[in-house]
Amino acid sequence: MLTDQELDEVYTKACYAMAESGEAKQPLFLARLALLLMKEVGDAGRIRGTIEAARSLNDASPPRIPGRFAGDDRLKG
């Protein structure tokens, strides 16, 4: 289990690495990171559970239109 401080450090490292890869390549960076972490976890059951956890959040928050902020329409209405 990561400590708060370790989580903080790896989170920041991921942010910087992603920023470095440039906006166009960010989804690919994240996909590679997901695949490499799957290899590290090495447990199909846990990976399946994690994929489901991420998917359930997709349903919870409405997808955003690129370049716009969710809620703009709400304010107009």
Next chain:
Amino acid sequence: MSAAPGYHEYFEYRRYPLRVPALAGGADPVRHPVAIVGGGPIGLALALGLARHGVRSVVIEADDAVSYGSRAACISRRSLEILDALGVAGDVLVEALPWTAGTSYYRDVPVYRLQMPMDGNQRFAPMVNLEQCMCEQLFADRAERLSDLIEIRWQTKVAGVTPGAGGVELALETAQGPYRLRADWVVACDGARSAVRQAMGLRFSGSTYDGTYIIVDIHLKSDYPTERRAWFDPPTNPGSTILVHKQPRDIWRVDYQLRDDEDPEEAVKPENVLPRVRSHLRWIGERDDWTPVWISAYRANCLTLERYDHGRVLFAGDAAHLVPIFGVRGMNSGIDDTHNLAWKLAWVVQGRSPARLLESYSSERVFAARENIRHASKSTEFMAPPSGAFQLMREAALGLATTDPFFATLINPRQTSAITFADSPLNAADSEALPAGPVPGAVLAECPIGTAAGGRHLTELLGPGYTALCLTADDPRPSLAALRDLPLSVVWIAPRKTAGADRWDTTGRLFPLYGAAPSACYLVRPDGHVAGRWREPRAVQVGSAVRRALR
């Protein structure tokens, strides 16, 4: 400066007159031991600190009153300990609002509960809110009561700085004409746009974040408790981050982040600011009318001078370093600068220590500035993501935090805490492996103690010199008697109420907290940092540690 038309004023400002001394050949005939440039919180705290050591100073302030506008708002526990040593904590606490907690929301869901360290050992709340301008007024009032040691020259600007080997000459400008002032030492406490720093051609190094925050103070009556509230992507300001802090006298601080596609110059106009504040206040349930007090734009800076000692000119506070506001390390780190500097400069002025002692001021406080910048940068990167990558990761973290507390720690605003100087030249070697307690370079952990005069706290026992805190069953004074010529006071704290001991561990928590099993001796510097610690008070070790500051 004062309130804009239709705006509420923080408090009734006191205006101070210009006073020019009787001049001799265009110069102040008095040669001052210390001239402090800037009468803000840092300059005034330093003047109060020097006065505590009996050193006179003259404070040069360009304005005719304390500052106006929204600046520092939170005073940390460590700063309160320092203000107590300066004799102003009582005045501050009468006005200030103490707080310990906060809530962060993602849209309208609470995702993180901030709980600052608070337990029965503490003397002060972890944080109190007080507008900087009111804080400055309390400092100025205190300085006025010490007028034999502190003279504030209001309405006086520094136009030039001429450093020499034995002192510094300042060229001053006033409405009654210019004059020169000579001082043995000059300390620049004149803020982010320091005239002294510019006159000496010194430059900051570091970085600046692009994101802009709008900072608004308003006057609003609300009985919502004092805590820190942060909203990420609230429905009232989609894509933005909003912070709300309660301050004394019905002032509320509202900070919000501008989106990248907004023009800061347009966004800071009242017609663009006030509707956004209004919509947010209504959404969080504030129904009463309110009045604006102050609006400004802010950008986070991570900048510091490479050193703070330049011959006989020293730098402190924002004149020396700029730290992002997130985590409240601005004024608090400046107050820490003054507490580190006051005793060292006093001892140099009094001939007790060589000027070399001031090198440790620079190295310790430059280290502190870099540590503060490192922590504040993390807060800033979360509060104002510097690029799309940070924004996307934050959105993911906030979303996960709504259901999984594991991710909530990423939302922690990482509030200021005292910096440990592990590599200070003033530290004695830590060779006796005490099982607990602050290491050399750290500040004390607070703890109640019993005294014949009633309950006190450990940090109240520190005097203007070094203090040997001796946690032991036997009177330590005979062992340290050989040190009576040093600037050292010996404080005996017995494990329990004991005949002859003036102080004792009243809770049973002090001895374990300091690893005193069965005894310990902590040597503490005048600024509250531990200089050395041993299992027993021994004159050779304590004396040699104190002498590190004297030779």
